[in-house]
Amino acid sequence: MQSVQNTGTHYDALMMREQRTTLFFSVREKIGALDECLHALKAANVSMTRIESRPSKSVVPGYDFFVDIDAQTKEVVQKVIEEIKKVDIVRDVRYVSSLEALKTAVSSTEQVPWFPRKLSDLDTFAEKVLEMGEELSSDHPGAQDPVYRQRRLEIVQKAKAYRTGQPLPRIEYTQEEKDTWKQVYTRLHAMYPKYACREFLHVFPLLEQNCAYGPNEIPQIEDISNFLKDCTGFTLRPVMGLLTPRDFLNSLAFRVFHSTQYIRHHSNPYYTPEPDCCHELLGHVPLFADPNFAELAQEIGLASLGASDEDIEKLATIFWFTAEFGLCREETHIRAYGAGLLSSFGELEYALSESPEKRSFDPSMTALQKYPITEYQPVYFVADSFRDATSKLREFNMTMKRPFQVRYNPYTQAVEVLDSKDKIQHFARSISSEMQLLAGALESI
Numbered sequence: 001m002q003s004v005q006n007t008g009t010h011y012d013a014l015m016m017r018e019q020r021t022t023l024f025f026s027v028r029e030k031i032g033a034l035d036e037c038l039h040a041l042k043a044a045n046v047s048m049t050r051i052e053s054r055p056s057k058s059v060v061p062g063y064d065f066f067v068d069i070d071a072q073t074k075e076v077v078q079k080v081i082e083e084i085k086k087v088d089i090v091r092d093v094r095y096v097s098s099l100e101a102l103k104t105a106v107s108s109t110e111q112v113p114w115f116p117r118k119l120s121d122l123d124t125f126a127e128k129v130l131e132m133g134e135e136l137s138s139d140h141p142g143a144q145d146p147v148y149r150q151r152r153l154e155i156v157q158k159a160k161a162y163r164t165g166q167p168l169p170r171i172e173y174t175q176e177e178k179d180t181w182k183q184v185y186t187r188l189h190a191m192y193p194k195y196a197c198r199e200f201l202h203v204f205p206l207l208e209q210n211c212a213y214g215p216n217e218i219p220q221i222e223d224i225s226n227f228l229k230d231c232t233g234f235t236l237r238p239v240m241g242l243l244t245p246r247d248f249l250n251s252l253a254f255r256v257f258h259s260t261q262y263i264r265h266h267s268n269p270y271y272t273p274e275p276d277c278c279h280e281l282l283g284h285v286p287l288f289a290d291p292n293f294a295e296l297a298q299e300i301g302l303a304s305l306g307a308s309d310e311d312i313e314k315l316a317t318i319f320w321f322t323a324e325f326g327l328c329r330e331e332t333h334i335r336a337y338g339a340g341l342l343s344s345f346g347e348l349e350y351a352l353s354e355s356p357e358k359r360s361f362d363p364s365m366t367a368l369q370k371y372p373i374t375e376y377q378p379v380y381f382v383a384d385s386f387r388d389a390t391s392k393l394r395e396f397n398m399t400m401k402r403p404f405q406v407r408y409n410p411y412t413q414a415v416e417v418l419d420s421k422d423k424i425q426h427f428a429r430s431i432s433s434e435m436q437l438l439a440g441a442l443e444s445i
């Protein structure tokens with residue numbers, strides 16, 4: 001057993017600064033083990049303000065605990081430590097600074113990249129964009145147009161300021177912007193019956209009825225987000241520009257899709273070098289209202305949480321060949337469901353012609369396929385259905401190197417890491433109660 005490691009001035013300074021101490025101790029696995037430790041805290045008459053556990057590295061089987069206590073003096077901390085030491089299954093009692101506690105916790109997950117655990121964690125992405133954002137690249141059609149640049153900046157600033165829980169920004173679009181939308185909308189809308197998948201065609205009229213989709217007005221993402229939430233729980237968030245693949249995919253785990261609100265430059269309504277509201281609202285939005293596609297998208301997102309850079313690249317490639325450029329089989333036809341196709345009349349026609357190569361969607365192969373981003377795709381992947389693609393994706397995800405599994409809790413809108421016996425037991429109980437519900441429902445049919 002180790003005694004208190006830090007003494008004297010350093011300790012006193014720490015106490016004065018924090019008025020709070022984090023205790024660390026390891027406990028051999030035993031029923032009621034934690035109860036005994038908490039009893040020791042009670043005996044020392046201190047309040048506990050936080051407790052975290054993880055499987056122990058030094059006591060196997062066992063757990064490490066980090067417990068914050070509200071202790072004002074060195075004497076009180078020492079008393080707590082002495083009380084906990086009396087518990088015979090406890091090892092290695094000491095106090096650690098909050099920073100040390102954090103570092104220890106991080107090292108225990110072996111360099112797992114940070115990932116959002118709760119919805120408001122997505123706020124950290126608000127100001128992180130890869131390119132475009134507040135500035136435009138020189139080859140953007142609006143780069144030399146100061147009026148366009150100023151207008152785009154105004155819209156981007158609203159996305160930058162947005163935080164979880166606030167109403168989504170409403171944009172008062174100008175007539176010039178509406179005219180651009182109208183040209184894109186009218187041309188694509190006429191093509192959908194021939195080229196779009198049946199799920200897309202089913203949802204589109206609902207968007208016309210519920211979210212003011214039509215040629216004359218650019219729909220507002222607040223209305224769309226509310227509609228999607230009712231359908232599948234998906235919601236939209238405004239974004240300044242292109243997020244990193246990791247951030248973008250991570251948000252899908254929460255059924256959140258980042259949507260731009262500015263529109264392409266009016267000089268060329270049929271071209272944009274970046275995602276704009278035509279791409280998001282016409283290409284992406286309809287399928288987020290489909291339960292099976294929503295599940296596929298979220299599955300990619302969940303797999304991306306804490307994934308290695310190598311696996312993020314694979315998942316981003318899978319997203320590219322599904323949500324962006326995916327094709328699907330419908331009886332004897334092939335149809336488009338990817339947003340990059342459904343928002344581009346030229347590539348939509350090309351993708352469904354005889355010209356490009358079409359392969360069956362297989363995540364292990366699809367994930368490795370190289371692709372161009374500034375020209376039509378030479379290869380497309382065809383899914384049998386969204387459910388089949390999701391099932392294959394789940395199998396593929398099991399081959400990834402991540403040392404833990406996660407699940408999304410829709411009640412708390414948070415991600416749970418299934419890394420302890422307690423959490424896995426709780427998960428098992430929730431499945432059990434769902435199974436009872438399922439059995440009851442089957443019996444009553």
Ligand SMILES: [Fe+2]
Binds near residue numbers: 279284339340
């Ligand atoms: Fe996209």
